Amino acid sequence: MQTGKDQLASTDGASSRPVRIACDAMAGGLARWLRLLGIDASYSPAIADQELVDHALAEKRVVVSSDHKLFERRVFTSGELAGLLLPVGLKLPDQVRFVARHFKLEPGFPRCALCNGKLQPVSRAEVADVVPARSLIWVKEFYRCQDCAHVYWEGTHWRRIGSLRQELAELLAGQRGGRPSSAANGAEAHPGSASATQRGQP
Numbered sequence: 001m002q003t004g005k006d007q008l009a010s011t012d013g014a015s016s017r018p019v020r021i022a023c024d025a026m027a028g029g030l031a032r033w034l035r036l037l038g039i040d041a042s043y044s045p046a047i048a049d050q051e052l053v054d055h056a057l058a059e060k061r062v063v064v065s066s067d068h069k070l071f072e073r074r075v076f077t078s079g080e081l082a083g084l085l086l087p088v089g090l091k092l093p094d095q096v097r098f099v100a101r102h103f104k105l106e107p108g109f110p111r112c113a114l115c116n117g118k119l120q121p122v123s124r125a126e127v128a129d130v131v132p133a134r135s136l137i138w139v140k141e142f143y144r145c146q147d148c149a150h151v152y153w154e155g156t157h158w159r160r161i162g163s164l165r166q167e168l169a170e171l172l173a174g175q176r177g178g179r180p181s182s183a184a185n186g187a188e189a190h191p192g193s194a195s196a197t198q199r200g201q202p
Ligand SMILES: [Zn+2]
Pocket: 112, 113, 114, 115, 116, 117, 145, 146, 147, 148, 149, 150
């Protein structure tokens, strides 16, 4: 089920520069999970193949797709653009594991699951109008996407992906020869959190 996966990847994952990913139009779920793990992953539900290629070339991203026909394009076979063939049929968490293992992705501080923007800490007062009162009381840290303004805080989403984050950190530590992985990236890297938003939701 994993035929040919390696032949497509021209990046070796060993460089220190973080891999930036361009998910194809079918991989929205994967993109959201990668973002919550702090990986820069672009995604657009309506993007056409050529647009995806142009976008990836322009931003030096590695294309991740389950469409093997896409990778038959010369831009990939020539090595101009790197790609990773995602095996068909993998469940979402396994897709994330597959991609993370391949690129030796190091979980970092979560990015916006909706738009891939960076999250910035904001005060409780700044989000009081969009966060439910109950969460406002017990949650200590809040973040807002600098691009789409979506608000995040510790909660179900982040918690749900927390164990996978831990798993990937351990996997990476193992790949590096067993050194303990430095608790991810400085900042409180455990994600916990969830999205909130829609201002004024009852
Ligand atoms: Zn956003």
